Structure formats: C-alpha cells, structure tokens
Amino acid sequence: MERYQVILAYDGSHYKGFQRQAHAQSVQAAVENALRKLNWQGKSILAAGRTDTGVHATGQVIAFDLDWEHGSQELQTALNAHLPADVVAREIRAVRRSFHPRHDASWRRYNYRLYIEPVRQPLLEPYAWRIWPAIEISRLNETAQSLIGTHDYGAFGTPPQAGGSTVRLVYEANWKEEAPYLVFDIAAQAFLYHMVRRIVFMQVSIAQGRLSITDLEHALKSNAHPELGDGQPQKPGQRMVHGLAPAQGLILAEVHYEAECLRVSEDK
Secondary structure (H helix, E strand, O other): OEEEEEEEEEOHHHOOOOOOEOOEOOHHHHHHHHHHOOOOOOOOOEEOOOOOOOOEEEEEEEEEEEOOOOOHHHHHHHHHHHOOOOEEEEEEEEEOOOOOOOOOOOEEEEEEEEEEOOOOOOOOHHHOEEEOOOOOHHHHHHHHHOOOEEEEOOOOOEOOOOOOOOEEEEEEEEEEEEOOEEEEEEEEOOOOEOHHHHHHHHHHHHHOOOOOHHHHHHHOOOOOOHHHOOOOOOOOOOOOOOOOOOHHHEEEEEEEOOHHHHOOOOOO
C-alpha cells in the first residue's frame, strides 16, 4: 500500500465545488469514482483545500492510499482514463505515508482573472470577471502592495473553524497582464473563506474610484470601518467587506510543500 500525491486541475464550471455532496456534482466525487475503478478501497481522499462552486484549479493537491503494482506514470494514465474531461491528474508521485495535503502545506497560491470589455465575451466569460469601464493595472498594483505582510483579514473572510484566527501572512500580491486577462497573483501561508474574492472586489472598487486605498488599509486593521460592508462581524466593531468577485475568475494555482513532507521513507 502506497500513499500517492496528485496535482489536480479542473474546470469548476459544472461542479458544486470540490467537496463531495449528497445530491450534486463535485470534483471529489468525480475523483473517487475514478479511483474505485482502480480498486481503491478508501472512504475519502485527502485534499489541500475546498474550492467553491464554479472555482477552478490548476494546482489542487490530493492524496490517497492505493495498492498499485505499477509505476506512478502508469497510475496517472489509468486515473486520467476514468476521470471526466474537465478533471485531470497533472502529476502523480508516491510520498511518505504520513503526508497530508492540507496540514503539510507551507503556502498556497491563487490567481484571479479579469478581462476588460464593454460587452461580454462568451469564450472568456466562464473563466474571468468582465470589468467595464476600463481600469488601470497600475492602480490595481498600488492596492496589492498594501496586502503584503501580516494583517488581520477578518473583514475579508471567515476562518475554517469557528473562532479561529483571521490573521494571515501574505507573501506575494501583484497584478500582471496576460492578454486577454489581467491576473491577480497572491500567495499566502493560508487563506480565509472568500478572502481572495473579497480582496479582488475591493481592489476593483478602488481602481474604479468607488473606494480608496485608505478604505483598504482600514479594512486590514482588527476593527474594520463599519461603512465598508454589511456582513456579519468577526470581532466587536468589525464588519465584513461588502462585495464578492464572481467565482469563475478564481483559480487555485499552487500548493507548496517542503521536500521533507513528500520524501518517501521507512514509514511507507
């Protein structure tokens, strides 16, 4: 029995998120159904995170235990043969038996894509948020610089567990042009639920002149400006930033692990 790590990519357009649900399509169910055809006997795969309905991934990480007599390349070929067309195993490798995709992650990276057009573009719309009137990428990058470092993001999202910390360390935050998109790239130790989508919505609002960078700076403090939103308070005096960028622009791009977490050793 080996534990395998899989880097998974998927188009989230037709799934009700990653996590398995009783009466809806999920990415987790699609993967587990494919694994059962390879005689997988487990109850549930492990995952680095749970993406929402409509969110995509190029770097989701999962793990499972499997009796497999062949190499990792053969396993990748076999698994992909049973996965639906909108889900693919990009890489598979054997790892140590104690590896856990969520607990062992050092940091995560998300991308968010915008496109600037006066009318919707059917070939872009499923994978990006259309913005009009046009905004300047330089203005977006001004806002991104305020995000780097350790801040209380309680105004931007909720922690995985009730009462958990809302403080997060952001390593990188920047916008770049990748025609036809403007792409927001953000890497952090961990993220709150809806954190990236609320950040993007606020950045666009600033770039359009509806809010200011001062509003963003206030929101990053432990007591957010009450004028910024109408969500549920995370702490006394704090309110959730109003507005959520659409799900289809968000991509889980990468989950990083230290080499020691992946190395196969005597514990396999």
